[in-house]
Amino acid sequence: MIDNLLHLLTYNPDETMVFSSGLFLMLFLILSFVYMLTGHSTTNRLVFVTLFSSYFYYKCSGTAVVVLWVITLSDYLIARGIGAFRKPFLQRLLLGLSIFIDIGLLAFFKMSAILSEYLHIGSIDSLIVPIGISFYTFRSLSYTVDVYRGKMTATTSLLDYAFFTTFFPVLLAGPINRAIEFLPQIHRKLCITPMMLAQGAFLIAVGLLKKIVVSDFISLNFVDRVFDNPTLFSGGEVLLAIYGYCIQIYCDFSGYSDIAIGIALWMGFRLEDNFRQPFLADSFSDFWHRWHITLSQWIRDYIYIPLGGNRCSALRVFLNQMVTMLLCGLWHGVSWTFMLWGGIHGLLLCIHKFFSHKVLNHDRHYHPHGWRRVAAIFITFHILCFSWLPFRLSDLSQVQVMLHQLLTKFNVAVMPDVLLAYRWVFLTMLMAFVAHFIPYRWENILVRKIAKGGILASAFLLVIVIYIVIQVQSSGVQPFIYFQF
Numbered sequence: 001m002i003d004n005l006l007h008l009l010t011y012n013p014d015e016t017m018v019f020s021s022g023l024f025l026m027l028f029l030i031l032s033f034v035y036m037l038t039g040h041s042t043t044n045r046l047v048f049v050t051l052f053s054s055y056f057y058y059k060c061s062g063t064a065v066v067v068l069w070v071i072t073l074s075d076y077l078i079a080r081g082i083g084a085f086r087k088p089f090l091q092r093l094l095l096g097l098s099i100f101i102d103i104g105l106l107a108f109f110k111m112s113a114i115l116s117e118y119l120h121i122g123s124i125d126s127l128i129v130p131i132g133i134s135f136y137t138f139r140s141l142s143y144t145v146d147v148y149r150g151k152m153t154a155t156t157s158l159l160d161y162a163f164f165t166t167f168f169p170v171l172l173a174g175p176i177n178r179a180i181e182f183l184p185q186i187h188r189k190l191c192i193t194p195m196m197l198a199q200g201a202f203l204i205a206v207g208l209l210k211k212i213v214v215s216d217f218i219s220l221n222f223v224d225r226v227f228d229n230p231t232l233f234s235g236g237e238v239l240l241a242i243y244g245y246c247i248q249i250y251c252d253f254s255g256y257s258d259i260a261i262g263i264a265l266w267m268g269f270r271l272e273d274n275f276r277q278p279f280l281a282d283s284f285s286d287f288w289h290r291w292h293i294t295l296s297q298w299i300r301d302y303i304y305i306p307l308g309g310n311r312c313s314a315l316r317v318f319l320n321q322m323v324t325m326l327l328c329g330l331w332h333g334v335s336w337t338f339m340l341w342g343g344i345h346g347l348l349l350c351i352h353k354f355f356s357h358k359v360l361n362h363d364r365h366y367h368p369h370g371w372r373r374v375a376a377i378f379i380t381f382h383i384l385c386f387s388w389l390p391f392r393l394s395d396l397s398q399v400q401v402m403l404h405q406l407l408t409k410f411n412v413a414v415m416p417d418v419l420l421a422y423r424w425v426f427l428t429m430l431m432a433f434v435a436h437f438i439p440y441r442w443e444n445i446l447v448r449k450i451a452k453g454g455i456l457a458s459a460f461l462l463v464i465v466i467y468i469v470i471q472v473q474s475s476g477v478q479p480f481i482y483f484q485f
Helices: 002-009 022-037 042-084 088-110 112-119 133-149 158-166 179-186 194-228 235-266 293-307 314-332 336-359 370-392 396-408 412-421 423-435 440-452 454-472
Strands: none
Touching (some): 022 042, 042 088, 042 158, 133 158, 133 179, 133 293, 133 314, 158 179, 194 235, 194 423, 194 440, 235 370, 235 396, 235 412, 235 423, 293 314, 314 336, 336 370, 336 396, 370 396
């Protein structure tokens, strides 16, 4: 009994709490029960969830929970100061302090490995980047910037702000929601409609299926094997692995977002969508309107537009775009491969804008139709797949090896045997890819049918999905890919 209690209260880096773990599912059932009991007392509800969120983060990243609270407390106090002082100079000084603390901590942890390598500092080498620091840093920083810009008033309640920054569904990997949209929901009367329950259950179920049945399965059984030892595989297998990684990272990341949004709905909060069928993008501009939407909106509002956005010369617009995407790459990690990934996307965005706006005179809302749209989607998807190579691989020499295998070792004769040997992996990839194109109206029809069945229908759906997940899961719980960011 005591050992089990200590296990619950102790951080174990080998047993990170994730949405798909049995421990989280058990604790979430308890959380939901207590949450409903505190429904008539907003303060009790906020205190309980904030404490649970801090515990949740401790189980994920250990003592790094201190970093989360440092950012929370500093930005709360700084925003209060910005609201209290009327002199622009003091307000700018406080905003600069917020940026220094938030980005300083983010940069320190992101660069810890590089500092260790070049300065030979052993203690830094043992430093672990706090899970999700990029996400909660951006969420908190947007609050102080919005207060400085006068878009919102600084909250006087530390509890309200702590509830926002530590809110566990979005804490580790987004969506990057903003205080201006989230804080007003806190003190509304708790109202969880049958539609919210049904939509939440559907999103949680879909998210679990994406993560475990698709992403983890194809990763462990095929994709990782090829990426880890590409010289052992033919060019055809390398190509299929590149397709597989594109599907893997989408299902992994969007799966987390689905679960997070679903849990928030069950708690009475609405969050922004983070993905909208990105494989239907007909250009890279369209892709970034569909992929990690809350991040692309964040860098647009807090980096791209302050740099000048589209309100300057064409050359400056392209420069702003490149700088923004290079910083987006650095947000993912301080390495040449992430810089290259951001640079590739920045260049592709500039090329699309140049030809679409300057050469063809299309406005920014233009989308091709008919066979042109099909061709544009096909080309965009394939360029996207290859752009993930520097993102997935830690060294550019590994990218070269993958491309060498693809271009020089493409043995068509072995493909029937490959397809047979990995038939379940490729079938899973195909099913996930096809499901990606299911119209949203079909999903809405299903959610309405679940809502008609009440809470029992929602619970039954989750029980079925959890049973499927248990049957498919062949190894320990795999962390979400974006936890490293």
